[in-house]
Amino acid sequence: MSVLIDLLLAILTVYLALQCLLAQRLSQSVFLFFAFGLALALAWVRLGAVDVAITEAAIAAGFMGVLFLDALRDFSPAVSENQEDLKAVQNPPSKNATKSLLLPRLALGLGLGLFLLIALEAVWKTPDGGGLTAAAVALLPESGVEHPVTAVLLNFRAYDTWLEIGVILLGLLAIYAAGGINLYRKPGVAAKDPLLRQVILFSTPVLFLFGAFLLYFGKTGPGGAFQAAVLWGAIGIMLHLGGWPVFAVLPRWLGQLILTLGLGFFLVLGFLFMARGDALFEYPPAYAGILILIVETLAAISIAAALTTIYANINQMQEEPKQNESTT
């Protein structure tokens, strides 16, 4: 029975992925992408990866989906996958042109098919390497937290996580570089609908509390900085939509502080312990728990701020072509 559920879910995921890429209209693609993300999140749950499921649903499907939705306002809705074909209807090309397109595509298709076969064989035959569960279990008591995923993220492999927080900040900088707006000069466009504004105002504290809950319980169970960050980021995004661009209200330096605090504190803390003679990101077991909680909280705040800012930037990209003057 359970195998059947998994099988169906697997088929559904593949189907959604394919449809998402083959859909004629862009909006269909985006909605199918949402669905794909949710199906994948279900798959994570089936595989016992609740943390991943929350992250997937919140960031990959949720946040990214919202960004794609927002982009729909921009790109022409009638866009079809086969622009070439549309043009072809208008002025029929010579046979050669169609042929020249067909052949490489056929070759690519065949190549991909072959590649798929090899890939399937490879994953199927993967020997059992045993993983690192035992090692993680053995060292868990020294990590300062009880939830193994949090222990790996913020202690055993804290370096990766720190770099990843850096990547988010980098993503924001990159969007500025791509011609993003200057957040501090342009207020958001207020939603006209008073009801929407009420809903936003009402949901803000709820989301905040839920995020805090996830963050705190990341110590013992599924949840943690990233999941909380997305919820808090959602607050920022909604406030932005409601016409309260949080970062435009805050003083410049405070906005910057919030954005960089997670990355900065994480590193400075690491350097401080390094100065004591330890390795980077090495915490004394006695204080590890509390230190990790602080690092996580600050990281969550920064990530939430970054997500909000990323959204605000992409959201407002359309409105006003700007020159490349960008300051954080």
Added chain:
Amino acid sequence: METTSLLPLLILGSSLIPGVLILLLREDQSALRSFLNLFGAVAKVSLIAWVFAGYLRGEEYTFIFRLAPQLTFALQVDQLGLFFATLSSVLWLVTTLYAIGYLEGGQHRRRFFAFFSLCITASTGIALSGNVVTFFIFYEFLTLATYPLVVHLGTDKAVNAGRTYLWYTIGGGTVLFLGVVGLYVLAGPVYFGQTEIIASLISENAPQLTILFFVFLAGLGVKAAIFPLHSWLPISMVAPAPVSALLHAVAVVKAGAFGIIRLVYDVYGIGVAEQMNLLTPLAVLAAFTILYGSIRALFQDDFKKRLAYSTVSQVSYIALGVAIPGVLASAGAIVHLVHQGIMKITMFFAAGSVAETYGHYKISELNGIGRRMPLTMGAFTTAVFGMIGLPPIAGFVSKWYLGLGAVEAGSYWVVLVLLGSSALNAAYFLPIVYRAWFCEPDHERVSRIRSGRLETRALLLIPVVVTGLFSLAAGVFAALAGSPLSIAREIAEKFYLL
């Protein structure tokens, strides 16, 4: 091998450092520039004289810098290298004087003189190279240093000539690179003079060695302008006269010819080369080039082009001499390095002076020029007689030795080639001499560009006369100890000792 002296490095530095300094000067600091140039030139001649004296006393001058295990940059002093270095440095000094006069008031002189110095650095580097790798480094450096000189005028013609020059020389360099690496892989780091290395490989790797020899030859043949790799040379004649003089008499073609000498005598060894039958093809090719160049020269009206084809022909005497086994032919080849150099440089100086003073570039315009510029044309005529092979001028000595060598080796066809070439030389040079001295000047066309007490500017006149006298002296005093011929004989005899 260890470094025993920094003097070889200093010899290179004596032109490299002025070259770099000149590049840093301003265009209008011409006095300082000339001073640096001459200082470097004089310093180089003195240093080489010093080292030569030391060498004759039996001292060793070696500079080694290890780049990688078994890959060394080596400067080494031997008699052949010193011989070539002396030639380069003396002629450089003379050419520098000439160039200062020639380019007076011209454009881009900073660039010109800087690269001029770098060029001679490369040339002395080639002379002092201790092994094949070092030789290759300077050989390529020479290509690069001469390029800005060839395109100096910046006209489309000059730029296109520069392109041809580069295609040939870079192509030749690439082939040579293949040969150098091949030799290195096969035989390890080969120092010049260590002919025993190749000799020890001959039993096992004969085919590879044969291929390598011809790869080397193809690479070196470009600069030595051996048919069919010679076309760049006449085309590069667009360059200013001192550059042509330098390219033809001292630096570029001689680098190729010198390379061939090194390859046959100091890498393979004459014994091995003869045993493997490598020399006959070289001899045939050289002989063909001699005749071909002369015939092409007959049909050129452009003064410098005729000289250029003459160079194609004359430089192959060196290759020919190398290809004939025997002390006499070898001595003839080696001494021709010097003899051809001083004679040809005289001719180019003369051609340049005529062009600079009267604006004549074509042979058909030279009627009566001898009366207006008697000293210049006198020197030119001396060189012409030398080229033809009239005693007692330098060229006669070379040809005599080559001929004797050919007879000694039993290659009688070579004697025919030499005779034919002399006849052709006479056929294309004597008309110039005849026009210069015996034809009535074409009065309407004569308009002197420059005026002065002398027949031309002193800096243009003195070098011509000096090199003209050299050509005479090298022939007249050939029998004395210390003459180019006696040194060349010594060098050649050593090659046959083994």
Added chain:
Amino acid sequence: METYQIYILTSAVLFVIGMGGVFMARHFIKKIIATIIMGGGVFLCFVSFAQRDALTFADPVPHALVITGIVVAVASAAFALALARRIYQLTGEESFTNDK
């Protein structure tokens, strides 16, 4: 057939679909979506192994890697989206015009 085996096969399929999509899709947004699908396949592969290697709980290391990976992938995708919108805004292009 065990649960993880189903998903591990799915992961290879998703990866190949995504890869094909990156090459074959024309619209910028679809190319970006394709990269996320590709990533989805990769992450599914990690998590399937985590489930296979479970003791009292699933292997936490792949979970952590996947969380990191998702965030990194989303950051790049958001950047790509920003670029795509910017290009559309400047030129009206929705796909690479000189694509082969």
Added chain:
Amino acid sequence: MTDLPTSPFPALLVGLPILVATLSLFFRPRGKAVVGLMGCLLTGGLGLIALVEVMQQGTVIHILGGWDPPLGILLRMDSLAAVFIGMTAVVGVFISLYAWWFFRAREATNGGFPLFWPLWLFLWAGLNGLFLSNDLFNLFVTIEVIGMSAVALAVLSGKTAAQIAGLRYLLAAITGSMAYLFGVALIYGSTGTLDLGLLRQVLEPGATTTFALLVITLGLMIKMAGFPFHFWLPPAHSSALAPVSALLSALVVKGAFYILLRLWMEVFGVSITFSAGQLIGLAGAIAVIWGSWQAFMQTSLKLIVAHSSVAQLGYLLMIFPLLILAPGVAAGSADWLSPAWTAGVYQVMAHAFAKASFFLSAGIIIMALGHDHKGSLRDLASRMPMTVMAIGIAGVSLIGLPPSGGFFAKWMLLKGIFLSGQWWWAPVVLAGSFLTAGYVFMLLRLAFATAREKEPFRPVPKGLEVCALLLALGSFLIVLPAEYLIQFLESSEAFGSGIQSIMEGGTYGND
């Protein structure tokens, strides 16, 4: 593993640039540039000090968080990593100084692109992190840091062409990293470890390992623009701002090559066959010819230089076939391994210096003339002798004429080719040199030609010209310490090693 000396430098090399980048965000544009430049000088100095540290101490490690692998992550700085870090430091400092003057000169019109500084510091941290990383997944994160900051820098100019090229670059980069990560997933699944040192011991041949190697190689080839995945490189590199182009070609593509080399030689030896090496070599050979030819056909300076990168990277791929021993060759007798490795390292360094100088010079010309059509070089030799000199010297190194670093690399490559008996690669090396000479001298020829009409000419800051010239000279100076450097590199485990495929009857590794 743990008996190696611990050093704080690996951690500082990654942490410090990011710390400065973060700090710089608090400043206004002018301050960003000042703080950024200081950070660059600091990072560069740190890189050189770390290099000296490794020279004295040998390989050093830093166990992050104090957790040993396989659970934790280890930073490992051996001589190979140290040389790459040192190279990045020197080239990086010069490019930073250039950028300082370059952006100062444009401050009035374009706002001086203050974002350059934090992005470049992130990029630098990513590169250092990549060279130091000893963990498959951490490598993924570092290549993402590098990829994102590189694309962000590439689109910084705000020009449409740059943004289109940037998106193409970004999509290629993401695809590449995902392919790489798929391989990592399979390797983790089959071994339960991500640490390179442990993997070397436990990885076993099989369908999974081979497939993982395939996708990892594929991903990294896309990232390093190896043929046939080079399509994104020329537009992206040529449309970026000059200092950025220099960074991208000199340093960024080398990162992917570095991992590819390390993974092939240190980790995946069990799955690699002789023919796999030949295949990579073939891709490199085609890249050399195709890239050079394309460069020859271009009309704008930056496009010429960008296509030339494709060719120069091809040479890097050509060392792979030499490092994999043919069936039946005894590992001990393979005397071409050290030359091949030397060729790789020197090609990386020579190309980094020369190409950086080339792009910086192109930037100077654009600044002076307002465009970079190759015809614009006419008569430049008399107006900007220093820049033409830089192009000339860098070009000579690219061609591989003596005594440049490029020459040394090609020398070693040819030596390796002949010693290994794989003579069929030799014509490619020579033809590549010849074609390179073609486009380099096409440029220089123009520079010496007299202009038909004088173009308007804006003077440029001298500092820019000096930076470009010094970098060009650097491509020659690296030859001087060659012997010492090779000796130093040989202390690295990887350097000088070769692989013999188990499937073809060899034993793993050359030890």
